[in-house]
Amino acid sequence: MSSIVPQGVAASDFSNALDEFAGVVGKDRVYVDEQPLSSYRDAYSPLADGEFLPSAAVAPEGVEQIKKILKIANAYKIPIWTIGTGRNFAYGGPAPRKSGYVMLDLRRMNRIIEVNEKYGYALVEPGVSYMQLYRHLRAIGSKLWIDPAAPAWGGVMGNALEHGAGYTPYGDHFTMQCGMEVVLADGEVIRTGQGALAGSKHWQVTKHAAGPQFDGMFTQSNFGVVTKMGIWLMPEPPGYKPFMITYEREEDLEAIFEITRPLKVNQIIPNAAVAVDLLWEVSAKTTRRHYFDGKGPLPQSIRKQIASDHKLGMWNYYGALYGPPPIIENNWKIVEDALMSIPGAKLYLDRENDPAWDYRVRLMRGEPNMTEFSIMNWIGGGGHVNFSPLLAPNGSEALAQYNLIKSRCHDHGFDYIGEFLVGWRDMHHILMIMYDRADEAMRKSAYDLFGVLVAEAAESGFGEYRTHLAFMDQIAKTYKHNDGALWDLHQRIKDVMDPNGILSPGKQGIWPKSMRTTS
Numbered sequence: 001m002s003s004i005v006p007q008g009v010a011a012s013d014f015s016n017a018l019d020e021f022a023g024v025v026g027k028d029r030v031y032v033d034e035q036p037l038s039s040y041r042d043a044y045s046p047l048a049d050g051e052f053l054p055s056a057a058v059a060p061e062g063v064e065q066i067k068k069i070l071k072i073a074n075a076y077k078i079p080i081w082t083i084g085t086g087r088n089f090a091y092g093g094p095a096p097r098k099s100g101y102v103m104l105d106l107r108r109m110n111r112i113i114e115v116n117e118k119y120g121y122a123l124v125e126p127g128v129s130y131m132q133l134y135r136h137l138r139a140i141g142s143k144l145w146i147d148p149a150a151p152a153w154g155g156v157m158g159n160a161l162e163h164g165a166g167y168t169p170y171g172d173h174f175t176m177q178c179g180m181e182v183v184l185a186d187g188e189v190i191r192t193g194q195g196a197l198a199g200s201k202h203w204q205v206t207k208h209a210a211g212p213q214f215d216g217m218f219t220q221s222n223f224g225v226v227t228k229m230g231i232w233l234m235p236e237p238p239g240y241k242p243f244m245i246t247y248e249r250e251e252d253l254e255a256i257f258e259i260t261r262p263l264k265v266n267q268i269i270p271n272a273a274v275a276v277d278l279l280w281e282v283s284a285k286t287t288r289r290h291y292f293d294g295k296g297p298l299p300q301s302i303r304k305q306i307a308s309d310h311k312l313g314m315w316n317y318y319g320a321l322y323g324p325p326p327i328i329e330n331n332w333k334i335v336e337d338a339l340m341s342i343p344g345a346k347l348y349l350d351r352e353n354d355p356a357w358d359y360r361v362r363l364m365r366g367e368p369n370m371t372e373f374s375i376m377n378w379i380g381g382g383g384h385v386n387f388s389p390l391l392a393p394n395g396s397e398a399l400a401q402y403n404l405i406k407s408r409c410h411d412h413g414f415d416y417i418g419e420f421l422v423g424w425r426d427m428h429h430i431l432m433i434m435y436d437r438a439d440e441a442m443r444k445s446a447y448d449l450f451g452v453l454v455a456e457a458a459e460s461g462f463g464e465y466r467t468h469l470a471f472m473d474q475i476a477k478t479y480k481h482n483d484g485a486l487w488d489l490h491q492r493i494k495d496v497m498d499p500n501g502i503l504s505p506g507k508q509g510i511w512p513k514s515m516r517t518t519s
Contacts, residue, residue: 001033005055006101008077014055024069030059037056040095044382045095046470050099051470052470053096057103059107059108061108061109079501080104081096082106083104084158085153085154085158087129087155090384091386101505106225109127115140115144119204121205121233122231128156130146130149130153133156143235145236146368147167147170148167153370156229160176160177168271170232171423179207181227182218183225184498185497185499191203192209193213194206217493220466221490221507222504222505222508240321242319242320242365243319244316244351245317245339246315246316247317248343248344259339261394261395263339264422270322271320273319274419275420277416277418278303278307278312279306281310283374284371285310285355285356288379291305297413297415297416313346317339320365375417378417378434381437383442383443384432384434386466387431388431389429392425400460404460405453408456412446413442414433414449417433431453451471455478463475472508491513491516494513
């Protein structure tokens with residue numbers, strides 16, 4: 001049995017709470033031993049082993065059990081940490097924000113409640129993964145596409161709640177969310193939007209209802225436990241044309257996004273186009289040690305050799321066109337002329353025996369897969385953490401941010417490994433800091449690098465949209481307009497909705513009153 005007890009909770013009270021949890025879900029669904037609890041840790045963390053470990057976990061099968069669990073947690077003031085599929089890797093995975101929390105594991109709640117072919121949506125529970133939903137759609141003969149994040153094991157609901165993104169025209173996952181069911185800290189169950197209407201027929205058709213919209217309040221927050229969520233699905237188009245363009249120079253990044261911006265804003269390129277750097281792209285096919293066994297960032301001569309060997313650019317651009325073939329071909333002429341105007345650009349409409357091309361093409365047509373997870377082999381040792389600032393699809397801004405981040409990576413002995421994913425009027429810049437977790441100095445350098453990047457990005461006017469558990473407080477403090485008024489508002493709401501502070505304390509730097517002095 002774990003020796004960890006939630007902070008501020010007497011051992012006897014904790015024991016009583018565990019017995020009461022078992023009375024709700026069954027003794028076999030309350031996990032207290034080391035072996036099952038080991039699955040609730042971040043195996044790729046930049047922190048030393050022994051950080052962010054749970055005291056126990058409880059796995060309900062439905063809303064009524066969640067209500068009873070929350071009643072017990074309130075009675076004993078036990079902090080719980082909610083997970084869906086628990087696959088939020090690079091951001092903390094299934095681990096809690098602080099050691100001692102009890103995990104509220106919703107993986108058993110994995111029903112696909114409805115698929116509506118006519119209106120193009122699904123209603124799902126927290127434990128539904130992209131692969132599960134994809135297979136279900138195929139099994140029922142649906143012509144609807146999902147929009148998966150890169151790893152197929154991720155959660156449909158969890159990724160949307162974390163403001164995640166995918167690669168089809170439905171790539172902004174929270175934008176494609178419609179309607180939630182939420183259990184509040186006091187056990188009250190609410191439904192947002194048209195779901196609040198008794199007998200509603202249009203819960204997943206429109207986000208709008210009378211009064212304020214609250215859906216966004218339950219994303220990246222600790223104000224409630226989301227138990228159902230609608231997600232809009234893309235009807236299968238009559239045509240699909242994926243493409244890849246390689247660019248020879250790092251500085252081409254500026255021209256790439258100056259060209260891309262009007263194509264995206266006008267929806268000529270309708271999907272989430274992405275510019276992938278050389279090392280991210282090649283890591284699906286080979287390893288660093290195959291080319292270089294020294295320390296620090298790769299020499300430029302090695303980078304050029306890798307590009308030559310694998311027919312890659314310093315930037316590798318993926319996009320796709322969708323719709324009736326005549327419209328695709330009409331728009332393709334515009335896209336090709338614009339993106340191929342950069343000197344040295346090379347166009348590919350197919351690449352044989354290239355796993356990176358294959359998985360990108362599958363993602364852009366809504367097929368989840370696990371290929372991208374193989375890029376962890378580039379370094380070996382499994383460690384990785386993602387730094388994820390936002391910016392506009394502006395060429396000079398993208399290049400400046402890239403140069404800043406690359407420079408700091410090199411200062412700390414790391415290669416830059418990243419990609420820029422274009423939304424509509426925004427871009428996600430995903431830097432993957434890879435390290436060998438068995439190398440203590442390397443892991444510590446990754447942690448230090450991340451902290452430097454947070455501070456310097458904020459000084460330059462760039463904020464992160466999502467982050468690892470270890471950096472939630474630091475990033476929250478960068479949002480400091482008017483003395484941090486936004487986070488003050490978050491915590492005022494927290495105090496009203498969850499006065500005992502039981503729901504995921506510290507999520508995104510939102511702490512209950514009782515824990516603010518110790519956070």
